[in-house]
Amino acid sequence: MNAAMESDPTQPFRVDAVDYEPALDALRAVRETVFVEEQQVPLELEWDELDPRCVHVLARALDGTPIGTGRLTPEHKIGRMAVLREWRGKGVGDAMLLALIEQARRRGWREVSLHAQASAIDFYLRHGFAPYGERFEEAGIEHQSMRRTISGPTAIDDRDAAIRTVVDILGAARRHAWLYTRDLDPGLFDAPPVIEALRRFGTAGRGNELRVLLQDAGTPQRGHSPFLALAQRLPSVFAFREVEDPVDRAYPSAYLANDLGGYYFRTLGHRFDGEADLHAPGRARQLRGAFMAVWERARPVSEYRALGI
Known part of the structure; x- marks a missing residue:
């Protein structure tokens, strides 16, 4: 063997x-x-x-x-x-x-x-x-x-399953994760179990980094998102950019992927239902590649930095 x-x-x-x-x-x-x-x-x-x-x-x-x-x-x-x-x-x-x-x-x-x-x-x-x-x-x-x-993706049907899935993917990440979201998804990325998973990810001491692409950077800031409050304390871990290209802004989906092949994909980014797999390296690499192409042409969210992020 x-x-x-x-x-x-x-x-x-x-x-x-x-x-x-x-x-x-x-x-x-x-x-x-x-x-x-x-x-x-x-x-x-x-x-x-x-x-x-x-x-x-x-x-x-x-x-x-x-x-x-x-x-x-x-x-x-x-x-x-x-x-x-x-x-x-x-x-x-x-x-x-x-x-x-x-x-x-x-x-x-x-x-x-x-x-x-x-x-x-x-x-x-x-x-x-x-x-x-x-x-x-x-x-x-x-x-x-x-x-x-372990055979293929799992259907995610509701908010509770979505929260568990995000916690699983963040917990299984080695060092890197990538999040494409409309506005940090109220009800999901402000849920206490997710905030705790983000805190564990950010304080793991392994040089971890989560890159976040937003279609709307203003709504989380106006809503005092607890994710942003955490990111303010851990600026070397969480990086934010906002898409500007009209094609990118019209993209309807949302997803989270990590560097161990885990992903959670939602065809309609304003809904919780989608599919997830904790070990699908090919699909996770595909999502990461799509993410990085948009990341390169997106703008850094300077208004977050003004808050200390």
Whole structure:
């Protein structure tokens, strides 16, 4: 196997799909540290007969030290997700999960599921997993069953789904995202969960940048958009331009895309309904290309800078 996953050259680690036997010592170094020593899972429950039959991913620091593991079982389940304590919060878990989803996609699987520890539910929600069933105990730890469809885009039908989708796409971004919007979409980009996702994106400390193209820059300013208030505090992260070309101003759609292949596209930009996919690199690149063509001929929003942005 030993297939390298697409990795961000700015990250201090890499994620690979690995063969079980050759990688066993590295897998053991992470899983037994996290599950057996830290979480007190009995050793006999940590390793099972499925392990040799699973697809395993291994995260390593650039010096080769194993720092994270995850597996994909023949039953289409993701599990044994573990990251060493000192590497948590640095994107290792996100990269491993996306690598496992990509392995499932290559096999033509339509869905994957997992048992999330209660403390990790929000992490999986950000990556498009939905909970189902009641919570339960496994190895003495509270868990929630979750699943995610991975074959093609998902229809977004209402504001709540739109908010969840924007939060997911921002949460999954490595460093860059691009937003094309009429006027920062009241009801969406002023929703508290979205503002919090923008704040996390802006304070992640990875040199993140969100570029925003507006058709109407005046309405958010007059409405005292909380997005603009956040951008005022983080001027190096959020950049705004307004389209001027009549053709650009007549463009009816809106979209958000990130640098890990996630996108949310609305055919009519004044509505919430549209389609989204957290892993569609081709479509995300297409949207980014269209965005940058317009960005180059748009004007910087100097009136935002006058406010300190």
